[in-house]
Amino acid sequence: MRASLFRIGLIALAATSAGFPALSARAADVRAARVWAGPDYTRVVFDLSGPVSYQLHQGDGKVQIDLGNDRLASEFATPSAQGRFKGLSSRRRGGRLELVADVDAHSAPKSFVLKPGGGYGYRLVLDLYPDGASKTASAPVAASAPPPVMKAVHANKATPSEVMTLRQVAEQMGGQRKVVVAVDAGHGGDDPGAHGPGGTLEKNVTLAVARQLAALINKQPGMQAVLTRDGDYFIPLKRRYQIAREKNADMFVSIHADAFKNGDAKGSSVWVLSPRGKTSEAARWLADRENRADLIGGVSLDDKDDSLAAVLLDLQQGYAMQASESIAGNVLKALGHLGPTHRGYVERANFVVLRSPDVPSILVETAFISNPAEERKLRDPTHQTELAQAVMGGVRNYFESTPPPGTWFAAEAARRSGAMLAAAQPDTDSSGSSAVTSGRADASVRDLHRVARGESLGSIARQYGVSVGALKSANRIDGNTVHAGAVLAIPAG
Numbered sequence: 001m002r003a004s005l006f007r008i009g010l011i012a013l014a015a016t017s018a019g020f021p022a023l024s025a026r027a028a029d030v031r032a033a034r035v036w037a038g039p040d041y042t043r044v045v046f047d048l049s050g051p052v053s054y055q056l057h058q059g060d061g062k063v064q065i066d067l068g069n070d071r072l073a074s075e076f077a078t079p080s081a082q083g084r085f086k087g088l089s090s091r092r093r094g095g096r097l098e099l100v101a102d103v104d105a106h107s108a109p110k111s112f113v114l115k116p117g118g119g120y121g122y123r124l125v126l127d128l129y130p131d132g133a134s135k136t137a138s139a140p141v142a143a144s145a146p147p148p149v150m151k152a153v154h155a156n157k158a159t160p161s162e163v164m165t166l167r168q169v170a171e172q173m174g175g176q177r178k179v180v181v182a183v184d185a186g187h188g189g190d191d192p193g194a195h196g197p198g199g200t201l202e203k204n205v206t207l208a209v210a211r212q213l214a215a216l217i218n219k220q221p222g223m224q225a226v227l228t229r230d231g232d233y234f235i236p237l238k239r240r241y242q243i244a245r246e247k248n249a250d251m252f253v254s255i256h257a258d259a260f261k262n263g264d265a266k267g268s269s270v271w272v273l274s275p276r277g278k279t280s281e282a283a284r285w286l287a288d289r290e291n292r293a294d295l296i297g298g299v300s301l302d303d304k305d306d307s308l309a310a311v312l313l314d315l316q317q318g319y320a321m322q323a324s325e326s327i328a329g330n331v332l333k334a335l336g337h338l339g340p341t342h343r344g345y346v347e348r349a350n351f352v353v354l355r356s357p358d359v360p361s362i363l364v365e366t367a368f369i370s371n372p373a374e375e376r377k378l379r380d381p382t383h384q385t386e387l388a389q390a391v392m393g394g395v396r397n398y399f400e401s402t403p404p405p406g407t408w409f410a411a412e413a414a415r416r417s418g419a420m421l422a423a424a425q426p427d428t429d430s431s432g433s434s435a436v437t438s439g440r441a442d443a444s445v446r447d448l449h450r451v452a453r454g455e456s457l458g459s460i461a462r463q464y465g466v467s468v469g470a471l472k473s474a475n476r477i478d479g480n481t482v483h484a485g486a487v488l489a490i491p492a493g
Contacts, residue, residue: 042126
């Protein structure tokens, strides 16, 4: 418990010359309060009828918000306890409205006022963090791919500034680690994203598709999913790719739904970081000493001079962007089997979530939620599953064609290579003539798939990023049905 109180003077939309904010001259109504509890912090949002000035006090498990002559609206309802937020009460003292939030005793509050936007009016936001969380810095280890500069190891000793990556550990131990895919559901909490004409919110669609994609990834041998959010709460943009780095992600996939003022716009799209975004992020990374202390591809830049650090960072960013392009192309091709793509090629922008220097990152716009027809599809759980399967197909394709060393995919690639070599060797039958083993193991076959109950040719084709026609041709299938338990050859193209 904290015996003393501390005061944070914050001015929202009204400047004062004094050290503390003045109380708002015109009373505003506090109309509603909403709470989202995420894994890192809890957010409480107060909906307001207009701008406010306020003072914040904390102590003894309570956060007091002094709102002056503002008032509670008649329809105001107290939100239920969630996360670090335990309850809310109100009182008037000397004509002034005070809101008192009961919070976890070890909470550190941050607050600010938002102007109208995204379908909301003015909002007072109270974020409750664990004590000291805002000052905690982690040093993530990237395991996304071979770093451009390998560390030197002499007599099993590494220099103090060099740390082995997970990939290198797996290689030395003969292990087969899983590749990690960070799946990011765009928006969330008080940030609903785009609105469809039928009222569909982007944040709900992205979470549904992200959960489906994560489930597919976790079913796939050799793969593991990490969700940046698994509920309706807000995560800052930069924090999203930081989570991917902290979880040693090999890939980052951000799910969104596009919108345009014209309801005719349609089609999915896939984005990667623009060259300008790469350049600006490199400048920020090199200028920030705390950033440079992190590991980039398993190498610290902190002990390198500026020129060498810039070269190392550029090499790692170059790898990440090249891999991102390849992944994005695979995913866009797979999405094209579901319907039209918006432009037919991978697009580039300076999106914050794509700025990780060493984790290949893509942003998927599943469709235009502003298009009534596409909005209806985005609401449909069946279509959400198909979207997840298409993205999964593109992601899996990338790891199969470019398996990171020391992973299950690398081991499978070696196994398939050996099987294909064996299949190419002629066997001798009893008559002394040569016979070739089953053609299913030739170089045109990428993998084998055992059909599970409920799967169709279409869903299997989307999962592997191939066409139904190619799948039928590779397996000499005339009809459109396939039975559970059947083993299908997955064509390489």
